[in-house]
Amino acid sequence: MTTNPALARSLAERDYTNATPVQLAVLAPEAATRDLLVSAQTGSGKTVAYGLAMAETLLGTEERFAPATVPQALVVAPTRELALQVQREFAWLYGATGARIISCVGGMDPRMEQRLLNQGAHIVVGTPGRLRDHLERGSLDISALRVVVLDEADEMLNLGFREDLEFILDATPPERRSLLFSATMPRGIVTLAKRYQHDALRIEVASGQGGHADIEYRAIRVAPTEIDHVVVNVLRYYDTPGALVFCNTREAVGRLLAMLQERQFSAVALSGELSQRDRNHALQALRDGRAKVCVATDVAARGIDLPNLGLVIHADLPNDVESLQHRSGRTGRAGRKGVSVLLVPPFRRRRIDDTLRGLSIKPVWSGPPTSEDIRKLDHERMLGDAAITDEPSEEDASAGLALLAAHAPEHLAAALVRLYRAGLPAPEEVTDPGEERIARTQRDRAAERDLGGGGFDVGGTWFRLNVGRRNNADPKWLLPMICRRGNLTRKDIGVIRILDEETHFEVAPVAVARFSKALRKADRGDPIIEPLPGGRPAGDAERPRGKPHQGKPPYEKPFHGKKFHKEPGQGKSADGKAKGGKAAFEKPREGKPLGPGKGERPSKGERPDAGKSGPKGKRSRRP
Structure with missing residues (x-):
């Protein structure tokens, strides 16, 4: 890998002996002095890659920069963390060149950044919003810019920085070199490249060339x-x-x-x-x-x-x-x-x-x-721990002999194990659903045979949930939440009744034990689910045992994820129009419709199982 002599020494000091594919590609003879459109994943060494490519334009074979005046290079990154990371990488890469590298990012004092820019800079690294702010205030002069780099350009478009990027690029000299790096190449990136790059060389190393080989x-x-x-x-x-x-x-x-x-x-x-x-x-x-x-x-x-x-x-x-x-x-x-x-x-x-x-x-x-x-690995790690394998100091050896004089070796060894384990978080008892599903299928089939072939049709066990209509309870998220909490499928849930303050629902007999076991692992903040007092809702008749019903009135039709049951007598009125209208979960006849208003549905994040209920504000995607 040929590069500037000063940068080559910096790489050697950091033990950079083997260049990554993206670094080799940007330094290839055909890439010299050209605009580059590079598809490179995070972690592929792209920061060092465009740092080396910039040096060809900024320094050539010279080893040091002239005194700093207006910036010669600009690097635009989507987040303040990435911008500051780039600044740290450039600090050691360009350490021997005398480069003055300034960062301009959100969350920092803009007046301090302005004072640093006024003192002169060779390279400026920043986020789109803050760079545009400095340009509009006149504190950043990019009229002499020779190289501009867009790092993670796809993410900047995803975060809504298109307008800021276009403002910045429009302010750069037309003869400057443009290096655009992006993990993916959606249509927006291709359009941006066509507008602001000239005869760009397309380099693709994101797949098949070591992008995530490690x-x-x-x-x-x-x-x-x-x-x-x-x-x-x-x-x-x-x-x-x-x-x-x-x-x-x-x-x-x-x-x-x-x-x-x-x-x-x-x-x-x-x-x-x-x-x-x-x-x-x-x-x-x-x-x-x-x-x-x-x-x-x-x-x-x-x-x-x-x-x-x-x-x-x-x-x-x-x-x-x-x-x-x-x-x-x-x-x-x-x-x-x-x-x-x-x-x-x-x-x-x-x-x-x-x-x-x-x-x-x-x-x-x-x-x-x-x-x-985990306990087996803990044992192996303990045997290889430096506290055991390293030679003890004279003071430690003396203390050890004193302990041996007072206690049996087996006692001391057990104490050592106890002390080692005390600093480790206890592992959890978990199951493999791949193996559990086979056993569950066998149990469910056996239970269905015992119940005469239609286990759920003979009546399930009722539970209640401390979320009701006043908490924006809605079938669209209630059913998935119950299935997640109880390790069930939709076929395991029968009738669901949403009341003002709580919700009652029915669980298939073959799934009750599994459901009850899963409930014991609830986290703080989860809605409370418990057996319904009395076993059944008030006034609800017990289903007859024996031959499973066929879903006809007067019995309730179980819910299987697609259709909802109807009340007895919910047919057609005298004028021939259907009663009941849209299918819905069973709920009391009195009161208002479900949801926070007419036809509204809770937005994402309103679910009680996320720890809160009620509406929440929209989230900003800007960093």
Whole structure:
């Protein structure tokens, strides 16, 4: 790899002996001085790649910059964390060149940034909004710019920065060199490249050329009610110096963080509700080793570069391919090995298979790590612990002899084991739904035979939920929530009645034991589910035992996920029009319709099983 002599020495000091594919591609002879459109995933070494490519234009063969005046290079990144990471990478890469590198990012003092810019800069790194703000105020002069870099351009478009990017690029000199890096190439990126690049060389290294070659993908079957417990066991099983756990909402981040801290994990959180000061404290705790686990949402984790990050856990599965790539790309960076673990409930198995197949990823499928697996690893790690394998000091050896004089060796060994285990979070008892499903099917079939072939038609067990019409109870999220909490399927749920203050629902006889066991694992903040006092709703007649009914009045028709039962007599009126109108869950005849108003449905995040009820404000996607 040929590059500027000063940068070559910086690389050698950092033991950069083997260039990554993207670094080789941008330094190839055909790429010299040209605009570049590069498809490169997070963790492929792209920051160093465009740092080297910029040096060809800014320095040539010269080893040092002239005194700083107006910026010669501009790097635009989607988040403040990524921008500050780029600044840190450039600080050592350009350390021998005398480069003055200034960052301009949201959350920092703009007046301080303005004073630094007035003192002169060779390279400016910033986020779109803050860079535009400095341009509009006249504190940033890019009239002499020679290189502009857009890092993670697809993410900047996803976050709504198109207008800011166009404003910045329109202000750059037309003869400047343009380097555009993006993990994916959606239509918006292609349009941006055609408008602002000239005869760009297309470089694609995101797939098949080592983009995520250092990442091992594991897919773990989990019961929907045991996801948090499986997270605990996966963290204990791999025991990496740094781990990143992804959730889809900030409520889920807060719940999982509280659970991990309660179980003695040194964990911090990153979500959109944190102030910049809190984010900085969390990141610093991860960098200096005071915290080993970070629980985060996708947007909050953009651009962060954590040292020794060996494990990524998808506690909530990603919503699209791009999110999976960006999440997993936080590990397996710059030649280091990493593991990306997806926790897959049974109903998501097919979708995850299709997603991974589309990325040519072949994961290792398994059940969750068991407590026995973890205890066995704990034993092996203890035997290899430095406290045992290292030669003791003279003082330690003397203390050891004193202990041997007072206690038997077996007693001291047992005490050592006890002390070692005391500092470790206890593993959780979890099940493999792959094996559980086979046993469950056999139990359910046997129960159906005992009940005469229509187990649910002979009447189920009633439960109540402390959420009703006044909490925006709605069938669209009630049914999935009950299934998730109780490890059930839709066919296990019968009649659901939504009242003002609570909801009553029926569970099939073959599923009652499984449902009751799952309820005992409820987390704080979950809606309360308990058996209905009296066994059945008031005034509700017991179904006759014997031959299963055929769904005709006067008996209730069980709910199987698609249709809802009708009340006896709910047929046609005298004028021939149907009574009852739209199908709906059974509810009291008095009162108003379900939902917060006419036809309204709760927005995302309003579900009581997320810890809150009632409407919530929209979330901003801007960092």
